Structure formats: structure tokens, C-alpha cells
Amino acid sequence: MGHRSGFAFCRRRRYWRKARFAPEPVLTLAADQPRRNLLHILGVGFGIAVGVGMMMGSGILQSPHLIAATVPNATLIIALWVLGGVHAALGANVVAELATTMPKAGGPYVYAHRALGDVGGLIVGWTNWVSTLAGIAANTVTFAKFLALLWPGADGRMAIVAVALQVVIYGANIMGLREGRFIQQAATSIKCLMLLAFAIAAVELGTHSSLAQIASASAPAVGVWAIIAAYNKIRGAYAGWEAPVYFTEENAEPSRSIPRALLLGLVLTIALYVGVNLALFWAIGLSGVARQVEPFTTVLNLFGGPLPSILFAFGAMITVASCANANVMSAPRILFALSRDRLLPAILQRVNAGGSPSIAFMVSAVFSIALAATGSFSLVFGLIGTLNSLAGLLVGVSLFVLRAREPGLARPFRAYFYPVLPALAVAIDAVLLVLFLRVDIVGAYAAIGLSALCIPFAWIARRARS
Numbered sequence: 001m002g003h004r005s006g007f008a009f010c011r012r013r014r015y016w017r018k019a020r021f022a023p024e025p026v027l028t029l030a031a032d033q034p035r036r037n038l039l040h041i042l043g044v045g046f047g048i049a050v051g052v053g054m055m056m057g058s059g060i061l062q063s064p065h066l067i068a069a070t071v072p073n074a075t076l077i078i079a080l081w082v083l084g085g086v087h088a089a090l091g092a093n094v095v096a097e098l099a100t101t102m103p104k105a106g107g108p109y110v111y112a113h114r115a116l117g118d119v120g121g122l123i124v125g126w127t128n129w130v131s132t133l134a135g136i137a138a139n140t141v142t143f144a145k146f147l148a149l150l151w152p153g154a155d156g157r158m159a160i161v162a163v164a165l166q167v168v169i170y171g172a173n174i175m176g177l178r179e180g181r182f183i184q185q186a187a188t189s190i191k192c193l194m195l196l197a198f199a200i201a202a203v204e205l206g207t208h209s210s211l212a213q214i215a216s217a218s219a220p221a222v223g224v225w226a227i228i229a230a231y232n233k234i235r236g237a238y239a240g241w242e243a244p245v246y247f248t249e250e251n252a253e254p255s256r257s258i259p260r261a262l263l264l265g266l267v268l269t270i271a272l273y274v275g276v277n278l279a280l281f282w283a284i285g286l287s288g289v290a291r292q293v294e295p296f297t298t299v300l301n302l303f304g305g306p307l308p309s310i311l312f313a314f315g316a317m318i319t320v321a322s323c324a325n326a327n328v329m330s331a332p333r334i335l336f337a338l339s340r341d342r343l344l345p346a347i348l349q350r351v352n353a354g355g356s357p358s359i360a361f362m363v364s365a366v367f368s369i370a371l372a373a374t375g376s377f378s379l380v381f382g383l384i385g386t387l388n389s390l391a392g393l394l395v396g397v398s399l400f401v402l403r404a405r406e407p408g409l410a411r412p413f414r415a416y417f418y419p420v421l422p423a424l425a426v427a428i429d430a431v432l433l434v435l436f437l438r439v440d441i442v443g444a445y446a447a448i449g450l451s452a453l454c455i456p457f458a459w460i461a462r463r464a465r466s
Contacts, residue, residue, distance in 0.1 A: 039355035047261020054240025057323025106337020176354020187322035255412030332360035
């Protein structure tokens with residue numbers, strides 16, 4: 001008896017020590033932890049606001065001059081802007097089916113991962129995340145440049161201003177989803193109204209002689225590679241049209257809201273992009289747009305006095321701040337999704353009481369602030385068109401893979417005219433990727449390097465899971 005009691009005491013002591021020093025269990029996003037769940041409060045209005053907000057940034061403010069200088073044909077330029085919108089709509093037709101079939105946070109990464117596995121998912125996920133970080137850095141630095149027009153003291157402190165703006169935006173969004181939603185909807189509404197007001201003002205100031213130049217049939221011939229380079233910039237200006245699907249899991253009715261938000265956001269953006277370009281050509285002509293680095297300011301200066309420049313600087317600051325906010329909201333959702341699939345540490349799934357993945361926000365903030373502070377974002381931002389083409393191609397392929405491999409999946413929304421339109425989207429992305437790699441050697445090396453890096457990363461993650 002004494003020996004048995006001694007052994008029992010030792011067993012109890014060892015059990016107590018193991019229990020005392022055992023690692024704490026990993027917290028999960030279980031249903032009994034509502035404070036750690038993503039909220040389900042978004043709708044069509046937010047989807048339009050975040051999609052338009054991410055598309056309309058520094059691209060529409062800076063690309064008209066660059067494109068006009070490369071392609072001296074106003075009719076062709078307008079056609080390219082329309083083509084860019086149609087191209088995005090073909091992609092939206094594909095993504096709308098995938099998003100409503102797999103209503104999870106994280107956007108295109110989720111679909112590529114399910115269809116193509118860890119490597120394909122990582123390529124799309126990292127590409128989208130890097131693109132959003134570059135967008136944050138580029139737009140906050142652009143904000144600082146326009147602030148210098150109102151406050152000359154900001155001219156030598158652009159990096160400081162950009163970082164300060166990021167801190168404010170990240171801080172507001174970490175508080176909760178409701179705060180981020182309010183900022184996005186308000187800022188997008190203001191900038192759309194201001195762009196519309198600019199187009200109307202430019203038409204009032206312009207002359208009929210400029211309109212004749214828009215439709216002129218005697219425009220000079222344009223080289224194929226010049227057109228491709230111009231379209232790469234236009235594709236960059238439309239980058240972000242898929243923003244609503246990053247928040248599918250937080251949408252109250254994703255099967256209804258996501259397709260409508262994608263379509264309406266693109267229709268509104270195409271109308272404003274084409275309208276703004278037409279207004280610029282009407283007011284100062286194609287040669288004026290190509291010659292003036294800031295054609296918007298040139299048009300507003302026709303009013304006379306300092307007020308137009310002030311209004312333009314203020315409107316431009318709202319435009320790029322709205323775009324930066326949309327990117328800030330999207331980037332952490334990508335890390336959240338990667339973490340949930342155990343491709344990144346589990347801590348990135350931590351959601352605060354306001355419904356924000358707070359740790360993922362902080363990680364994204366570190367990298368985007370570093371990009372803005374060092375100025376190296378310009379190289380990364382130049383790769384967005386090429387990398388987005390690679391990601392778009394993989395997402396398009398994912399639709400066909402899932403249709404063939406999992407035909408029984410519930411699909412609340414089915415892509416229109418399958419397989420013709422989805423196949424057309426895949427073919428266009430494949431051709432454009434090849435052409436972009438031809439005119440963007442740095443982008444080619446980046447795409448190859450990123451894809452190759454995903455292979456060992458996926459192998460390490462798979463080993464860790466097993």
C-alpha cells in the first residue's frame with residue numbers, strides 16, 4: 001500500500017507539473033468567441049466605395065499626361081480607356097462566381113489556393129499584398145506632394161507627411177470595420193463628385209476646336225509597343241476593381257452584393273475615367289495634355305487666380321487618401337486568409353472587438369510605412385501592371401479548374417456565357433502578360449523570382465502543417 005501510494009503521489013505530481021508548464025492552447029476564431037470573429041455588416045454601398053476608391057488614385061491624376069505623350073492619338077487613347085474597363089469587367093465576371101462560391105475574406109488568393117494549391121495561392125496572395133502595399137506608399141507620398149501646394153513647408157518633408165498619413169489611416173481602421181467603412185464611403189463620394197465637377201468645369205472652359213481634334217482621322221501613326229506601354233499604365237489605373245471580394249466574408253449578403261458592387265463600381269469608374277480624359281482634351285487639346293505634366297492644374301488655371309490650384313490640390317489629396325484607405329483595409333485581409341490556411345503564423349488571424357484583424361494591420365503597416373519612408377515603392381509600383389496580369393491569369397484558370405474538379409459546389413452566381421467569356425479573359429491576360437514582360441524586363445524578373453520563391457515557401461509551410 002505504501003508503495004502504491006508513493007507511486008500514485010509521483011504520478012499526480014508529474015501530472016500537476018505537466019499541466020502547470022504545458023503550453024497554452026492556441027486560440028481560434030470559434031463561434032463562441034464573437035469578439036474574435038469578422039463582422040458581417042457590409043453591403044453594396046461599401047463594395048462600390050472600396051472598389052472605386054482603390055481604382056481612382058494617383059493613376060488617373062498622373063497617367064493622362066504620360067499616355068498622351070506616348071500615344072498622340074486622342075481617339076485611340078479613349079478607346080484604350082474603354083478597353084481597360086471592358087477587360088476589368090471580363091475579370092469581374094470570373095471573380096464574381098468565385099467570390100460567391102467561396103465567400104471568405106482574402107480575395108483572389110482564396111480561389112487560387114483552392115484550385116491550384118499552396119504555390120498558386122501564394123503567387124496570387126503575395127502579388128496582391130505587395131500591390132496593395134505599393135498602392136498605400138504611392139498614394140500617401142502623392143498626398144504629400146499635393147499638400148506642398150497648400151503648405152510649402154511640406155515640400156522637404158514628404159516622407160514624414162506620408163508616414164504620418166499612414167499612421168492616421170491605420171489607426172482609424174484598426175479601431176474597427178465600422179470606422180473604416182465610414183471613411184471609405186465618405187472619401188469615395190467626395191472624390192467622385194469632385195472629378196465630375198472638374199469634367200463639367202473643363203467642358204465649360206474648353207472650345208469646340210478641341211473636340212474636332214478628339215475625333216480627328218489624320219492623327220499620326222502609333223507604334224504597337226507604345227500602345228502596349230500605354231495600356232499597361234491604364235491597366236494599373238484600373239487595378240483594384242476586385243477590392244470588394246477581399247471583404248466577402250464580412251458582407252451581409254455576398255451572393256447578391258458582390259456581383260452588383262463589382263459591376264456598378266466598374267461602370268462608375270469607366271464613366272469618370274473616359275469623361276475626365278475627354279474633358280482634358282476638350283479644354284486644352286491632346287497636345288496640351290501631352291505637354292503639361294499637370295494637365296488638371298493647367299485646366300483649372302483657366303479660371304484665373306489662386307483658388308483653382310487650391311481646389312485641385314485639395315481634391316487630389318482626398319482622391320489619393322481614399323485610395324490609400326481602400327488599400328489599407330484590403331492588405332490585412334490577405335494576410336488573414338494566408339494565416340487561416342496555415343501559410344503564415346496563426347497570430348495574424350487575431351480579430352479585435354471592432355472586427356479588424358489587428359495584428360495583420362500592424363504587419364502591413366510596418367512594410368508600407370517602410371516603403372513610403374525609403375522611397376523604394378516607385379520600383380514596386382511600376383511592377384503592379386505586370387504582376388496583376390500574372391495573378392489575373394491564375395485566378396481565371398482557377399475558375400476552369402474548380403468547374404471541372406468540383407462541379408457540385410454551390411454557385412449562387414455563375415459567370416455569364418461560360419466558357420466563352422471566361423476563356424476570353426484568360427486569353428487576354430495570357431497575351432498581355434507576355435507583352436508586358438516584353439516591355440517590362442524588371443517586371444519579368446520579379447514575376448519569375450516571386451513564383452520561384454513560392455515553391456520552397458509552400459514546401460516549408462506544408463512540412464509545418466504535417
